[in-house]
Amino acid sequence: MSPTRVFVTGIGIAAPTAIGTDPFWRACLDGIAAVAPVPSHWLDYYKPFSTLWAPLPAFDFQEYNVNRIERMQIDPATVLGLCSCKQAIDNAGLTLRVKDEKKNTYTLEGLDASRCGVFIGTGMAGIASFALNQAFHCFSPIKERLGEDSRADNLLRMPTRFNPFAVSQIMPNAAAASIGIKYSFTGPNTTFTNACAAGTVAVGNGFRAIRAGRCDVAVTGGAEYLGDEFGGVFRGFDIAKTLVRDCDEPEKANRPFDAKRSGFLFAEGGAATLILESKEHALRRGAKPIAEVAAFAESFDAYSMMAIDPTAGSIKGMLLKVLDEAGLAPDRIDYVNAHATGTQLNDEIEARIIDDIFGTRPAINATKSLTGHAIGASGAIEAAVTALSIRDQAVHACKNLETPVRDLNFVTVAGPREIRAALKNSFAFGGHNAALVLVRP
Amino acid sequence: MTSTTVKERVDSIVKEVLRVDSAKIVPSSRFKEDLGADSLDLVTLIMALEEEFKGPISDEEATGLKTIGDVVDFIEKKAALQIS
Numbered sequence: 001m002s003p004t005r006v007f008v009t010g011i012g013i014a015a016p017t018a019i020g021t022d023p024f025w026r027a028c029l030d031g032i033a034a035v036a037p038v039p040s041h042w043l044d045y046y047k048p049f050s051t052l053w054a055p056l057p058a059f060d061f062q063e064y065n066v067n068r069i070e071r072m073q074i075d076p077a078t079v080l081g082l083c084s085c086k087q088a089i090d091n092a093g094l095t096l097r098v099k100d101e102k103k104n105t106y107t108l109e110g111l112d113a114s115r116c117g118v119f120i121g122t123g124m125a126g127i128a129s130f131a132l133n134q135a136f137h138c139f140s141p142i143k144e145r146l147g148e149d150s151r152a153d154n155l156l157r158m159p160t161r162f163n164p165f166a167v168s169q170i171m172p173n174a175a176a177a178s179i180g181i182k183y184s185f186t187g188p189n190t191t192f193t194n195a196c197a198a199g200t201v202a203v204g205n206g207f208r209a210i211r212a213g214r215c216d217v218a219v220t221g222g223a224e225y226l227g228d229e230f231g232g233v234f235r236g237f238d239i240a241k242t243l244v245r246d247c248d249e250p251e252k253a254n255r256p257f258d259a260k261r262s263g264f265l266f267a268e269g270g271a272a273t274l275i276l277e278s279k280e281h282a283l284r285r286g287a288k289p290i291a292e293v294a295a296f297a298e299s300f301d302a303y304s305m306m307a308i309d310p311t312a313g314s315i316k317g318m319l320l321k322v323l324d325e326a327g328l329a330p331d332r333i334d335y336v337n338a339h340a341t342g343t344q345l346n347d348e349i350e351a352r353i354i355d356d357i358f359g360t361r362p363a364i365n366a367t368k369s370l371t372g373h374a375i376g377a378s379g380a381i382e383a384a385v386t387a388l389s390i391r392d393q394a395v396h397a398c399k400n401l402e403t404p405v406r407d408l409n410f411v412t413v414a415g416p417r418e419i420r421a422a423l424k425n426s427f428a429f430g431g432h433n434a435a436l437v438l439v440r441p
Numbered sequence: 442m443t444s445t446t447v448k449e450r451v452d453s454i455v456k457e458v459l460r461v462d463s464a465k466i467v468p469s470s471r472f473k474e475d476l477g478a479d480s481l482d483l484v485t486l487i488m489a490l491e492e493e494f495k496g497p498i499s500d501e502e503a504t505g506l507k508t509i510g511d512v513v514d515f516i517e518k519k520a521a522l523q524i525s
Contacts, residue, residue, distance in 0.1 A: 067457075072489065073485065073488075102459065160491055
Protein backbone atom coordinates (compact mmCIF):
# COMPACT_ATOMS: atom_id res chain seq x y z
CA MET A 1 0.00 0.00 0.00
CA SER A 2 1.41 3.40 -0.89
CA PRO A 3 1.92 5.75 2.05
CA THR A 4 -0.64 8.40 2.98
CA ARG A 5 -0.11 11.56 0.98
CA VAL A 6 0.22 14.74 3.02
CA PHE A 7 -0.96 18.13 1.77
CA VAL A 8 -0.21 21.63 3.00
CA THR A 9 -3.69 23.20 3.13
CA GLY A 10 -3.17 26.39 5.15
CA ILE A 11 -0.32 28.84 5.75
CA GLY A 12 0.13 31.71 8.18
CA ILE A 13 3.20 33.94 8.51
CA ALA A 14 4.46 36.66 10.85
CA ALA A 15 7.87 37.95 9.81
CA PRO A 16 9.94 41.13 9.93
CA THR A 17 8.94 41.97 6.35
CA ALA A 18 5.17 41.57 6.90
CA ILE A 19 2.44 40.04 9.03
CA GLY A 20 0.06 37.90 6.96
CA THR A 21 0.76 35.32 4.26
CA ASP A 22 -0.34 37.40 1.27
CA PRO A 23 1.50 40.62 2.16
CA PHE A 24 4.54 38.59 3.19
CA TRP A 25 4.66 36.64 -0.07
CA ARG A 26 4.12 39.81 -2.11
CA ALA A 27 6.99 41.44 -0.22
CA CYS A 28 9.21 38.42 -1.00
CA LEU A 29 8.49 38.64 -4.73
CA ASP A 30 8.99 42.42 -4.62
CA GLY A 31 12.36 41.95 -2.90
CA ILE A 32 11.39 43.94 0.18
CA ALA A 33 13.81 43.33 3.05
CA ALA A 34 13.70 44.29 6.73
CA VAL A 35 16.71 46.02 8.29
CA ALA A 36 17.14 48.77 10.91
CA PRO A 37 19.57 49.91 13.61
CA VAL A 38 19.26 47.94 16.87
CA PRO A 39 17.33 49.73 19.68
CA SER A 40 19.54 52.57 20.91
CA HIS A 41 19.11 51.70 24.61
CA TRP A 42 20.84 48.33 24.00
CA LEU A 43 23.99 50.39 23.46
CA ASP A 44 23.74 51.59 27.10
CA TYR A 45 24.72 48.06 28.10
CA TYR A 46 27.58 47.33 25.72
CA LYS A 47 29.11 48.10 22.37
CA PRO A 48 28.17 45.40 19.86
CA PHE A 49 30.14 44.35 16.77
CA SER A 50 26.90 44.33 14.77
CA THR A 51 24.51 47.28 14.93
CA LEU A 52 21.67 46.07 12.71
CA TRP A 53 18.67 43.81 13.06
CA ALA A 54 15.42 42.97 11.30
CA PRO A 55 12.63 44.30 13.55
CA LEU A 56 9.06 43.04 13.39
CA PRO A 57 6.32 45.41 12.23
CA ALA A 58 3.79 46.50 14.85
CA PHE A 59 0.53 44.55 14.61
CA ASP A 60 -2.76 44.24 16.44
CA PHE A 61 -2.65 40.86 18.19
CA GLN A 62 -6.39 41.10 18.90
CA GLU A 63 -7.03 40.39 15.21
CA TYR A 64 -5.54 36.94 15.79
CA ASN A 65 -7.72 35.82 18.72
CA VAL A 66 -5.30 37.01 21.40
CA ASN A 67 -6.96 39.43 23.83
CA ARG A 68 -5.33 42.06 26.02
CA ILE A 69 -5.55 39.95 29.17
CA GLU A 70 -3.95 36.92 27.48
CA ARG A 71 -1.21 39.16 26.12
CA MET A 72 -0.17 39.97 29.70
CA GLN A 73 0.20 36.24 30.42
CA ILE A 74 2.19 34.99 27.41
CA ASP A 75 5.56 35.61 25.77
CA PRO A 76 5.77 37.45 22.42
CA ALA A 77 6.95 34.17 20.81
CA THR A 78 3.62 32.61 21.77
CA VAL A 79 1.75 35.67 20.48
CA LEU A 80 3.55 35.26 17.14
CA GLY A 81 2.76 31.53 17.08
CA LEU A 82 -0.92 32.21 17.75
CA CYS A 83 -0.91 34.97 15.11
CA SER A 84 0.41 32.69 12.37
CA CYS A 85 -1.84 29.83 13.53
CA LYS A 86 -5.03 31.92 13.23
CA GLN A 87 -4.00 32.95 9.71
CA ALA A 88 -3.32 29.34 8.72
CA ILE A 89 -6.70 28.18 10.07
CA ASP A 90 -8.46 30.88 8.02
CA ASN A 91 -6.31 30.12 4.99
CA ALA A 92 -7.22 26.42 5.24
CA GLY A 93 -10.90 27.36 5.10
CA LEU A 94 -11.63 25.98 8.56
CA THR A 95 -14.47 27.48 10.59
CA LEU A 96 -14.09 28.48 14.23
CA ARG A 97 -16.72 28.27 16.94
CA VAL A 98 -16.37 29.94 20.33
CA LYS A 99 -15.91 27.29 23.01
CA ASP A 100 -15.39 29.41 26.13
CA GLU A 101 -15.82 33.15 25.98
CA LYS A 102 -13.94 33.88 29.21
CA LYS A 103 -10.96 31.72 28.28
CA ASN A 104 -11.20 32.96 24.68
CA THR A 105 -10.95 29.43 23.27
CA TYR A 106 -12.42 27.87 20.14
CA THR A 107 -13.24 24.60 18.45
CA LEU A 108 -12.90 23.89 14.73
CA GLU A 109 -16.07 22.84 13.02
CA GLY A 110 -16.13 19.36 11.48
CA LEU A 111 -12.74 18.24 12.83
CA ASP A 112 -12.10 15.30 15.15
CA ALA A 113 -9.99 17.19 17.71
CA SER A 114 -8.31 14.01 18.93
CA ARG A 115 -6.92 13.48 15.41
CA CYS A 116 -5.42 17.02 15.26
CA GLY A 117 -1.83 17.33 16.50
CA VAL A 118 0.39 20.34 17.16
CA PHE A 119 4.10 20.33 16.25
CA ILE A 120 5.94 23.58 16.96
CA GLY A 121 9.64 24.44 16.82
CA THR A 122 11.40 27.15 18.79
CA GLY A 123 15.00 28.01 19.53
CA MET A 124 14.78 30.26 22.57
CA ALA A 125 11.10 29.96 23.57
CA GLY A 126 10.17 32.51 26.27
CA ILE A 127 13.64 33.95 26.76
CA ALA A 128 12.46 37.56 26.48
CA SER A 129 10.00 36.99 29.32
CA PHE A 130 12.72 35.27 31.32
CA ALA A 131 14.93 38.33 30.90
CA LEU A 132 12.18 40.72 31.96
CA ASN A 133 11.13 38.76 35.04
CA GLN A 134 14.77 38.23 35.99
CA ALA A 135 15.34 41.97 35.67
CA PHE A 136 12.55 42.65 38.13
CA HIS A 137 13.92 39.94 40.41
CA CYS A 138 17.46 41.36 40.42
CA PHE A 139 16.90 45.09 39.92
CA SER A 140 13.94 45.87 42.19
CA PRO A 141 15.95 45.58 45.44
CA ILE A 142 18.80 47.57 43.87
CA LYS A 143 16.43 50.30 42.81
CA GLU A 144 14.93 50.38 46.29
CA ARG A 145 18.37 50.82 47.88
CA LEU A 146 19.39 53.51 45.42
CA GLY A 147 16.18 55.40 46.16
CA GLU A 148 15.31 58.57 44.29
CA ASP A 149 18.90 59.50 43.57
CA SER A 150 19.73 56.98 40.89
CA ARG A 151 21.99 57.65 37.97
CA ALA A 152 21.49 54.06 36.85
CA ASP A 153 17.78 54.34 36.09
CA ASN A 154 18.32 53.94 32.37
CA LEU A 155 19.98 50.58 33.06
CA LEU A 156 17.55 49.33 35.67
CA ARG A 157 14.82 48.69 33.13
CA MET A 158 12.18 46.38 34.51
CA PRO A 159 8.46 45.71 34.49
CA THR A 160 6.23 46.87 37.36
CA ARG A 161 5.90 43.31 38.68
CA PHE A 162 7.27 39.77 38.56
CA ASN A 163 4.69 38.16 36.27
CA PRO A 164 2.60 35.54 38.13
CA PHE A 165 2.50 33.63 34.85
CA ALA A 166 6.31 33.66 34.46
CA VAL A 167 6.67 29.87 34.27
CA SER A 168 4.08 29.39 31.56
CA GLN A 169 5.45 32.45 29.74
CA ILE A 170 8.96 31.05 29.63
CA MET A 171 8.56 27.28 29.19
CA PRO A 172 9.62 26.07 25.72
CA ASN A 173 6.31 24.25 25.13
CA ALA A 174 4.28 27.44 25.69
CA ALA A 175 3.54 28.19 22.03
CA ALA A 176 2.50 24.61 21.20
CA ALA A 177 0.39 24.39 24.35
CA SER A 178 -1.26 27.78 23.71
CA ILE A 179 -2.21 26.72 20.19
CA GLY A 180 -3.61 23.43 21.47
CA ILE A 181 -5.65 25.17 24.18
CA LYS A 182 -6.81 28.02 21.95
CA TYR A 183 -8.24 25.71 19.28
CA SER A 184 -8.99 22.59 21.37
CA PHE A 185 -6.65 20.22 19.51
CA THR A 186 -6.27 17.14 21.69
CA GLY A 187 -3.99 14.98 19.51
CA PRO A 188 -0.21 14.74 20.07
CA ASN A 189 1.23 18.12 21.06
CA THR A 190 5.01 18.43 20.91
CA THR A 191 7.72 21.07 20.90
CA PHE A 192 10.99 20.79 18.98
CA THR A 193 13.98 22.78 20.15
CA ASN A 194 16.66 22.28 17.53
CA ALA A 195 17.83 25.88 17.27
CA CYS A 196 17.85 27.10 13.64
CA ALA A 197 16.38 23.81 12.36
CA ALA A 198 13.49 23.66 14.87
CA GLY A 199 10.80 24.89 12.48
CA THR A 200 11.82 22.43 9.77
CA VAL A 201 11.99 19.56 12.27
CA ALA A 202 8.51 20.46 13.57
CA VAL A 203 6.97 20.45 10.07
CA GLY A 204 8.74 17.15 9.36
CA ASN A 205 7.45 15.52 12.52
CA GLY A 206 3.89 16.65 11.80
CA PHE A 207 4.27 15.10 8.35
CA ARG A 208 5.49 11.85 9.89
CA ALA A 209 2.63 11.75 12.40
CA ILE A 210 0.11 11.89 9.53
CA ARG A 211 2.05 9.29 7.54
CA ALA A 212 2.09 7.00 10.59
CA GLY A 213 -1.68 7.38 10.96
CA ARG A 214 -1.42 9.15 14.32
CA CYS A 215 -3.16 12.31 13.07
CA ASP A 216 -5.38 13.49 10.21
CA VAL A 217 -4.37 17.11 10.71
CA ALA A 218 -1.05 18.50 11.93
CA VAL A 219 -0.66 22.15 12.91
CA THR A 220 3.06 22.59 12.34
CA GLY A 221 5.58 25.42 12.30
CA GLY A 222 7.87 27.57 14.40
CA ALA A 223 7.66 30.57 16.73
CA GLU A 224 10.50 32.74 17.95
CA TYR A 225 10.98 36.07 19.74
CA LEU A 226 14.56 37.23 20.31
CA GLY A 227 14.19 40.96 20.99
CA ASP A 228 14.55 40.93 24.77
CA GLU A 229 14.49 44.33 26.50
CA PHE A 230 18.25 44.40 27.07
CA GLY A 231 19.58 42.96 23.83
CA GLY A 232 21.11 40.04 25.73
CA VAL A 233 20.07 37.42 23.18
CA PHE A 234 21.50 39.60 20.43
CA ARG A 235 24.71 39.90 22.43
CA GLY A 236 25.00 36.11 22.60
CA PHE A 237 25.05 35.84 18.82
CA ASP A 238 27.07 39.04 18.46
CA ILE A 239 29.87 37.98 20.80
CA ALA A 240 30.13 34.71 18.86
CA LYS A 241 30.74 36.95 15.81
CA THR A 242 27.94 35.34 13.84
CA LEU A 243 26.08 38.58 13.00
CA VAL A 244 26.51 41.01 10.07
CA ARG A 245 29.64 43.08 10.63
CA ASP A 246 29.55 45.28 7.60
CA CYS A 247 26.90 47.73 8.85
CA ASP A 248 27.81 51.03 7.16
CA GLU A 249 25.36 50.46 4.34
CA PRO A 250 22.40 48.87 6.19
CA GLU A 251 20.46 47.92 3.04
CA LYS A 252 23.44 45.94 1.75
CA ALA A 253 24.60 44.36 5.01
CA ASN A 254 22.55 41.16 4.73
CA ARG A 255 23.95 39.26 1.72
CA PRO A 256 23.76 35.45 1.86
CA PHE A 257 25.82 33.60 -0.78
CA ASP A 258 27.66 36.80 -1.72
CA ALA A 259 31.45 37.00 -1.59
CA LYS A 260 31.15 40.07 0.67
CA ARG A 261 28.82 38.45 3.24
CA SER A 262 29.79 39.20 6.83
CA GLY A 263 27.34 37.26 9.01
CA PHE A 264 23.61 36.83 9.50
CA LEU A 265 21.06 39.58 10.12
CA PHE A 266 19.46 38.99 13.53
CA ALA A 267 15.65 39.02 13.34
CA GLU A 268 13.54 40.28 16.23
CA GLY A 269 11.37 37.21 15.76
CA GLY A 270 8.82 35.53 13.57
CA ALA A 271 6.48 32.61 13.16
CA ALA A 272 4.93 30.46 10.49
CA THR A 273 2.22 27.83 10.66
CA LEU A 274 1.66 25.18 8.00
CA ILE A 275 -1.49 23.12 8.35
CA LEU A 276 -0.83 19.62 7.04
CA GLU A 277 -3.61 17.15 6.28
CA SER A 278 -3.83 13.64 4.93
CA LYS A 279 -5.01 13.69 1.34
CA GLU A 280 -8.21 11.86 2.29
CA HIS A 281 -9.03 14.34 5.04
CA ALA A 282 -8.30 17.34 2.83
CA LEU A 283 -10.38 16.03 -0.07
CA ARG A 284 -13.27 15.03 2.19
CA ARG A 285 -13.70 18.61 3.37
CA GLY A 286 -12.97 20.10 -0.04
CA ALA A 287 -9.68 21.78 0.97
CA LYS A 288 -7.42 22.98 -1.80
CA PRO A 289 -3.83 21.73 -1.50
CA ILE A 290 -1.13 24.41 -1.65
CA ALA A 291 1.71 21.88 -1.92
CA GLU A 292 2.44 18.30 -0.94
CA VAL A 293 5.05 17.19 1.59
CA ALA A 294 6.79 14.21 0.04
CA ALA A 295 9.66 13.46 2.44
CA PHE A 296 11.50 14.48 5.58
CA ALA A 297 14.94 13.52 6.89
CA GLU A 298 17.24 14.58 9.71
CA SER A 299 20.88 14.11 10.59
CA PHE A 300 23.33 15.28 13.22
CA ASP A 301 26.90 16.47 12.63
CA ALA A 302 28.43 15.32 15.95
CA TYR A 303 31.14 17.86 15.20
CA SER A 304 30.75 21.27 16.90
CA MET A 305 28.21 23.29 18.88
CA MET A 306 28.73 26.37 16.73
CA ALA A 307 30.24 25.35 13.40
CA ILE A 308 28.97 23.27 10.53
CA ASP A 309 31.06 20.15 9.77
CA PRO A 310 33.22 21.18 6.77
CA THR A 311 33.21 17.65 5.34
CA ALA A 312 29.38 17.93 5.22
CA GLY A 313 29.12 14.13 5.32
CA SER A 314 26.12 14.14 7.62
CA ILE A 315 24.23 16.74 5.57
CA LYS A 316 24.90 15.00 2.28
CA GLY A 317 23.75 11.68 3.76
CA MET A 318 20.54 13.38 4.91
CA LEU A 319 19.88 14.87 1.47
CA LEU A 320 20.32 11.51 -0.24
CA LYS A 321 17.95 9.99 2.32
CA VAL A 322 15.26 12.64 1.80
CA LEU A 323 15.49 12.27 -1.99
CA ASP A 324 15.23 8.51 -1.63
CA GLU A 325 12.12 8.81 0.55
CA ALA A 326 10.59 11.19 -1.99
CA GLY A 327 11.48 8.75 -4.78
CA LEU A 328 13.26 11.50 -6.69
CA ALA A 329 16.68 11.64 -8.33
CA PRO A 330 18.68 14.83 -7.58
CA ASP A 331 17.98 16.14 -11.08
CA ARG A 332 14.26 16.20 -10.33
CA ILE A 333 14.67 18.97 -7.74
CA ASP A 334 13.76 22.24 -9.47
CA TYR A 335 14.20 24.60 -6.54
CA VAL A 336 16.27 24.73 -3.36
CA ASN A 337 15.22 27.10 -0.58
CA ALA A 338 18.60 27.20 1.11
CA HIS A 339 19.47 27.65 4.78
CA ALA A 340 21.70 30.51 3.61
CA THR A 341 22.37 32.51 6.76
CA GLY A 342 25.02 34.79 5.30
CA THR A 343 27.86 33.55 7.52
CA GLN A 344 31.17 32.82 5.84
CA LEU A 345 31.22 29.16 6.75
CA ASN A 346 27.56 28.19 6.26
CA ASP A 347 27.17 29.64 2.79
CA GLU A 348 30.47 28.32 1.50
CA ILE A 349 29.76 24.76 2.67
CA GLU A 350 26.09 24.84 1.71
CA ALA A 351 26.92 26.04 -1.82
CA ARG A 352 29.42 23.20 -2.15
CA ILE A 353 26.86 20.63 -0.95
CA ILE A 354 24.27 21.89 -3.44
CA ASP A 355 26.87 21.82 -6.22
CA ASP A 356 27.97 18.27 -5.32
CA ILE A 357 24.45 16.82 -5.15
CA PHE A 358 22.29 18.94 -7.45
CA GLY A 359 24.77 20.77 -9.67
CA THR A 360 23.76 23.96 -11.43
CA ARG A 361 20.22 22.93 -12.41
CA PRO A 362 17.92 23.91 -9.50
CA ALA A 363 17.00 27.51 -8.80
CA ILE A 364 18.39 28.53 -5.41
CA ASN A 365 17.32 31.38 -3.16
CA ALA A 366 17.88 32.67 0.37
CA THR A 367 14.74 33.82 2.19
CA LYS A 368 16.91 35.08 5.07
CA SER A 369 18.30 37.73 2.68
CA LEU A 370 14.85 39.37 3.09
CA THR A 371 13.68 38.42 6.58
CA GLY A 372 16.90 38.08 8.54
CA HIS A 373 17.32 35.00 10.71
CA ALA A 374 14.47 34.16 13.10
CA ILE A 375 16.24 31.03 14.44
CA GLY A 376 13.57 28.46 15.41
CA ALA A 377 10.93 30.06 13.19
CA SER A 378 13.16 30.34 10.12
CA GLY A 379 12.73 26.78 8.85
CA ALA A 380 8.95 27.07 9.11
CA ILE A 381 8.87 30.48 7.39
CA GLU A 382 11.07 29.06 4.62
CA ALA A 383 9.01 25.85 4.29
CA ALA A 384 6.01 28.16 3.85
CA VAL A 385 7.90 30.14 1.18
CA THR A 386 8.74 26.84 -0.56
CA ALA A 387 5.06 25.81 -0.53
CA LEU A 388 3.96 29.22 -1.87
CA SER A 389 6.62 29.03 -4.59
CA ILE A 390 5.14 25.69 -5.67
CA ARG A 391 1.57 27.04 -5.53
CA ASP A 392 2.38 30.07 -7.67
CA GLN A 393 5.22 28.51 -9.70
CA ALA A 394 7.37 31.52 -8.88
CA VAL A 395 10.52 32.25 -6.90
CA HIS A 396 11.81 35.29 -5.03
CA ALA A 397 15.32 36.62 -5.57
CA CYS A 398 18.37 36.52 -3.30
CA LYS A 399 18.71 40.10 -2.05
CA ASN A 400 22.14 41.71 -2.33
CA LEU A 401 23.69 38.82 -4.23
CA GLU A 402 26.24 40.48 -6.49
CA THR A 403 29.23 38.14 -6.53
CA PRO A 404 28.02 34.58 -5.88
CA VAL A 405 30.23 32.40 -3.73
CA ARG A 406 29.95 29.65 -6.38
CA ASP A 407 28.71 29.36 -9.96
CA LEU A 408 25.23 28.03 -9.22
CA ASN A 409 21.72 28.85 -10.40
CA PHE A 410 21.03 31.55 -7.79
CA VAL A 411 17.81 33.53 -8.36
CA THR A 412 18.75 37.18 -8.82
CA VAL A 413 15.49 38.28 -10.43
CA ALA A 414 12.14 37.15 -8.99
CA GLY A 415 9.70 35.59 -11.41
CA PRO A 416 7.91 32.53 -12.75
CA ARG A 417 9.70 29.19 -12.55
CA GLU A 418 8.42 25.67 -13.15
CA ILE A 419 8.68 23.84 -9.83
CA ARG A 420 7.53 20.23 -9.62
CA ALA A 421 9.73 19.38 -6.64
CA ALA A 422 11.62 21.54 -4.14
CA LEU A 423 13.99 21.11 -1.22
CA LYS A 424 14.01 23.06 2.04
CA ASN A 425 16.94 22.38 4.33
CA SER A 426 18.06 23.84 7.65
CA PHE A 427 21.29 23.50 9.63
CA ALA A 428 21.41 24.41 13.32
CA PHE A 429 23.77 25.32 16.13
CA GLY A 430 24.48 22.09 17.94
CA GLY A 431 24.72 20.22 14.64
CA HIS A 432 21.07 19.40 13.88
CA ASN A 433 20.21 19.18 10.18
CA ALA A 434 16.74 18.77 8.68
CA ALA A 435 15.37 18.58 5.15
CA LEU A 436 11.91 18.54 3.60
CA VAL A 437 10.95 17.75 0.02
CA LEU A 438 7.80 19.51 -1.15
CA VAL A 439 6.17 18.75 -4.49
CA ARG A 440 3.39 20.06 -6.70
CA PRO A 441 0.25 18.13 -5.61
CA MET B 442 -9.03 61.21 39.67
CA THR B 443 -12.75 61.27 40.55
CA SER B 444 -14.55 58.45 42.30
CA THR B 445 -16.73 57.74 39.27
CA THR B 446 -13.68 57.37 37.05
CA VAL B 447 -11.98 54.86 39.34
CA LYS B 448 -15.24 52.93 39.72
CA GLU B 449 -15.82 52.87 35.97
CA ARG B 450 -12.29 51.74 35.28
CA VAL B 451 -12.44 48.99 37.91
CA ASP B 452 -15.83 47.79 36.61
CA SER B 453 -14.47 47.64 33.10
CA ILE B 454 -11.39 45.59 34.13
CA VAL B 455 -13.51 43.19 36.18
CA LYS B 456 -15.82 42.71 33.21
CA GLU B 457 -12.92 42.19 30.81
CA VAL B 458 -11.14 39.62 33.01
CA LEU B 459 -14.13 37.70 34.40
CA ARG B 460 -16.53 38.09 31.44
CA VAL B 461 -19.62 38.56 33.62
CA ASP B 462 -22.92 40.35 32.88
CA SER B 463 -22.98 44.08 33.61
CA ALA B 464 -25.90 43.42 36.00
CA LYS B 465 -23.53 41.54 38.30
CA ILE B 466 -21.02 44.38 38.42
CA VAL B 467 -22.04 46.07 41.67
CA PRO B 468 -19.85 47.21 44.58
CA SER B 469 -20.99 44.37 46.85
CA SER B 470 -20.18 41.61 44.31
CA ARG B 471 -17.65 39.15 45.74
CA PHE B 472 -15.15 37.92 43.15
CA LYS B 473 -15.19 34.26 44.17
CA GLU B 474 -18.71 33.67 45.45
CA ASP B 475 -20.72 36.00 43.21
CA LEU B 476 -18.61 36.31 40.07
CA GLY B 477 -17.21 32.75 39.90
CA ALA B 478 -13.53 33.74 39.91
CA ASP B 479 -10.98 31.00 40.56
CA SER B 480 -7.46 31.59 41.90
CA LEU B 481 -5.95 32.14 38.43
CA ASP B 482 -8.70 34.66 37.65
CA LEU B 483 -7.86 36.55 40.85
CA VAL B 484 -4.16 36.69 39.99
CA THR B 485 -5.06 37.88 36.49
CA LEU B 486 -7.42 40.50 37.89
CA ILE B 487 -4.70 41.94 40.14
CA MET B 488 -2.27 41.99 37.22
CA ALA B 489 -4.78 43.79 34.99
CA LEU B 490 -5.50 46.33 37.77
CA GLU B 491 -1.76 46.95 38.24
CA GLU B 492 -1.49 47.61 34.52
CA GLU B 493 -4.55 49.88 34.46
CA PHE B 494 -3.55 51.96 37.50
CA LYS B 495 0.20 51.82 36.82
CA GLY B 496 1.33 50.62 40.21
CA PRO B 497 2.10 47.44 42.11
CA ILE B 498 -0.43 45.76 44.41
CA SER B 499 1.31 43.59 46.99
CA ASP B 500 0.13 40.09 47.86
CA GLU B 501 -0.91 41.32 51.33
CA GLU B 502 -2.94 44.13 49.80
CA ALA B 503 -4.49 41.77 47.23
CA THR B 504 -5.61 39.34 49.93
CA GLY B 505 -7.88 42.00 51.41
CA LEU B 506 -9.65 42.73 48.12
CA LYS B 507 -12.74 40.52 48.18
CA THR B 508 -15.34 42.67 46.42
CA ILE B 509 -15.49 45.23 43.62
CA GLY B 510 -16.14 47.89 46.28
CA ASP B 511 -12.96 46.83 48.15
CA VAL B 512 -10.91 47.43 45.00
CA VAL B 513 -12.43 50.86 44.31
CA ASP B 514 -11.82 51.97 47.92
CA PHE B 515 -8.28 50.59 47.89
CA ILE B 516 -7.31 52.37 44.67
CA GLU B 517 -8.88 55.66 45.76
CA LYS B 518 -7.00 55.54 49.08
CA LYS B 519 -3.76 54.65 47.34
CA ALA B 520 -4.20 57.53 44.88
CA ALA B 521 -4.94 59.91 47.79
CA LEU B 522 -1.74 58.79 49.53
CA GLN B 523 0.33 59.44 46.42
CA ILE B 524 -1.14 62.90 45.94
CA SER B 525 -0.60 63.96 49.58
